[in-house]
Amino acid sequence: MSKSTEQQFKPNLAVDVAGLKLKNPIMPASGTFGYGEEYSPYLDLNQLGAIVTKGMSLNPKAGNNTPRICETVSGMLNAIGLQNVGVDAFIKDKMAFLANYDTPVIVNFFGNTQEEYGEVAARLDDVPGVAALEMNISCPNVKQGGIVFGTEPQAAAEVISLVRKRTSKPLIVKLTPNVTDIQVMARASEEAGADALSLINTLTGMAVDVKTRKPRIANTIGGLSGPAIRPVAVRLVHQVVQAVKLPVIGIGGITSAVDALEFLIVGAKAVQVGTANFVDPTAMATIIADLEKFCIDDGITDINALIGSLEL
Amino acid sequence: MPDLKTVVLSNQEIAPGYYRMKILAPGYTQLSSPGQFVMLRVQNSLTPLLRRPLGIYRVGFAPADCDTLPPKEFVELIYKVVGSGTEIMRELEVGAPVELLGPLGTGFEFGAAGTEKIMVGGGIGLVPLYMLAQELVKTSAVKLLIGGRTRDDIILASEFERLGVKVEVATEDGSMGTKGLVTKILEQQLDVSKQTEVFACGPMPMLDAVEKICTSREVPLQVSLEALMACGVGACLGCVVKGEGHTSSEPNYLCTCTAGPVFDATNLDWKKTAAIKMAGGGK
Numbered sequence: 001m002s003k004s005t006e007q008q009f010k011p012n013l014a015v016d017v018a019g020l021k022l023k024n025p026i027m028p029a030s031g032t033f034g035y036g037e038e039y040s041p042y043l044d045l046n047q048l049g050a051i052v053t054k055g056m057s058l059n060p061k062a063g064n065n066t067p068r069i070c071e072t073v074s075g076m077l078n079a080i081g082l083q084n085v086g087v088d089a090f091i092k093d094k095m096a097f098l099a100n101y102d103t104p105v106i107v108n109f110f111g112n113t114q115e116e117y118g119e120v121a122a123r124l125d126d127v128p129g130v131a132a133l134e135m136n137i138s139c140p141n142v143k144q145g146g147i148v149f150g151t152e153p154q155a156a157a158e159v160i161s162l163v164r165k166r167t168s169k170p171l172i173v174k175l176t177p178n179v180t181d182i183q184v185m186a187r188a189s190e191e192a193g194a195d196a197l198s199l200i201n202t203l204t205g206m207a208v209d210v211k212t213r214k215p216r217i218a219n220t221i222g223g224l225s226g227p228a229i230r231p232v233a234v235r236l237v238h239q240v241v242q243a244v245k246l247p248v249i250g251i252g253g254i255t256s257a258v259d260a261l262e263f264l265i266v267g268a269k270a271v272q273v274g275t276a277n278f279v280d281p282t283a284m285a286t287i288i289a290d291l292e293k294f295c296i297d298d299g300i301t302d303i304n305a306l307i308g309s310l311e312l
Numbered sequence: 313m314p315d316l317k318t319v320v321l322s323n324q325e326i327a328p329g330y331y332r333m334k335i336l337a338p339g340y341t342q343l344s345s346p347g348q349f350v351m352l353r354v355q356n357s358l359t360p361l362l363r364r365p366l367g368i369y370r371v372g373f374a375p376a377d378c379d380t381l382p383p384k385e386f387v388e389l390i391y392k393v394v395g396s397g398t399e400i401m402r403e404l405e406v407g408a409p410v411e412l413l414g415p416l417g418t419g420f421e422f423g424a425a426g427t428e429k430i431m432v433g434g435g436i437g438l439v440p441l442y443m444l445a446q447e448l449v450k451t452s453a454v455k456l457l458i459g460g461r462t463r464d465d466i467i468l469a470s471e472f473e474r475l476g477v478k479v480e481v482a483t484e485d486g487s488m489g490t491k492g493l494v495t496k497i498l499e500q501q502l503d504v505s506k507q508t509e510v511f512a513c514g515p516m517p518m519l520d521a522v523e524k525i526c527t528s529r530e531v532p533l534q535v536s537l538e539a540l541m542a543c544g545v546g547a548c549l550g551c552v553v554k555g556e557g558h559t560s561s562e563p564n565y566l567c568t569c570t571a572g573p574v575f576d577a578t579n580l581d582w583k584k585t586a587a588i589k590m591a592g593g594g595k
Contacts, residue, residue, distance in 0.1 A: 031548075034547035062565065071362050074359050083565060110432070280353070282315060290484060
């Protein structure tokens with residue numbers, strides 16, 4: 001192939017995650033992209049592989065006290081506390097805006113009880129424009145729910161089975177890294193009926209103001225995100241890919257195409273970009289453009305050839 | 313609200329610990345309104361990771377490098393060195409690349425033309441009041457009450473005076489102006505003038521005191537708040553403050569970055585303002 005024809009080909013970036021057809025493997029991580037609208041002045045949402053919303057609960061949720069965030073080395077701690085408008089207000093007020101785009105919308109949700117998980121999933125099931133559900137069983141920042149379901153395989157299996165019965169949409173289960181053996185949780189989720197897994201949610205962390213001797217966030221303990229956690233996330237995605245047949249969406253500290261490629265190479269079918277959106281509202285557009293450039297430079301015609309291509 | 317990859321035009325110390333930075337910012341003279349802020353990325357690295365929210369001091373045009381070029385449109389920030397981000401800012405030289413997201417947020421309402429306007433500020437809290445003063449002096453008599461611990465904390469007084477603003481100073485140690493808190497001279501002012509509107513930006517204890525003084529006298533008050541922010545565009549929900557009537561069952565959290573940073577005082581919950589760490593410029 002001559003140099004000029006090499007430069008002319010357009011690599012395929014489209015991937016398939018549990019039947020979801022994505023233009024490319026890049027999407028935001030829940031909670032870092034609002035309801036999509038907040039970033040629309042900076043980024044063409046049609047460029048994205050998918051949009052992932054802030055986590056929805058049955059009733060509106062106030063969230064935690066402030067301060068809710070603090071910066072740490074190459075990362076940040078947050079304890080927002082899943083503040084959200086509630087699933088009914090979301091369907092009524094937020095979905096209409098997202099309907100302006102042809103990008104699949106993945107709605108993240110959670111509950112305080114099994115019944116609440118099931119009810120939220122059911123209410124989203126017949127909403128036009130909801131392409132898939134991402135079930136958060138891993139938020140470290142709320143007392144009830146969330147993390148309880150994410151750290152006990154039996155509890156995870158029960159709530160996933162229940163949700164599975166209440167939705168026909170593809171069901172992505174979002175896992176926490178704050179467990180002894182993530183492969184156990186991944187297998188439990190697979191057996192209970194998940195269609196895909198996404199990981200990792202934040203690592204629990206803490207920071208202290210040495211002058212006031214107080215925790216730097218009001219909740220004392222928060223979730224650590226950002227580039228600092230990426231090697232941990234890559235390791236966990238690698239382990240989960242070994243343990244299950246389900247497609248995996250990699251999350252954790254991605255700020256560049258090279259970071260995203262690490263996850264794809266260990267076997268993630270797609271990735272979510274989180275904290276980087278705060279730093280640079282155009283981060284995902286840059287990552288998509290650089291992924292394409294990487295493929296062109298390396299003569300890769302289809303990004304799927306990279307997925308799971310790890311050489312051991 | 314463009315996201316500009318741009319450069320530093322100047323960066324100088326104006327008082328011990330306080331710096332003035334001009335950044336090339338096409339469009340800002342049209343886009344910016346008093347009380348708005350920018351999110352500044354001080355270097356393209358992962359530490360520090362997040363941008364810094366910084367109040368806009370003023371916007372304008374600087375002379376071009378030669379006659380054939382257009383003047384350079386700039387945004388000017390005044391910052392105090394308080395942490396790793398502002399440490400890096402201090403070292404930035406002319407021409408240094410920065411990323412500038414803004415102007416962001418909801419700024420000041422100018423109030424009724426002709427009625428007396430009193431601005432109250434301390435330290436870096438004076439920053440967002442400058443553009444406000446530029447507007448208010450067009451139609452109203454404007455006073456600025458500046459508070460600080462010692463005379464070293466009193467910055468920018470002559471800049472405001474040059475706009476035609478009458479400036480009064482209070483220092484806790486009496487080294488400049490009236491001895492005591494700035495709220496003392498605010499009370500004295502409000503005792504003699506009835507038709508007044510107040511605009512305040514400064515440390516949270518000062519804003520708390522100003523709110524009590526204004527509310528008890530039924531004087532309209534707008535405050536500019538500072539909060540820790542990750543995104544600046546209403547997505548992260550890290551910078552929220554409790555709004556009027558907030559309860560845990562019926563939450564009324566307001567994003568400082570979008571609903572603020574300037575709030576009508578009646579829209580905030582003053583019972584629980586301890587949740588807000590500081591008020592003023594940036595970190």
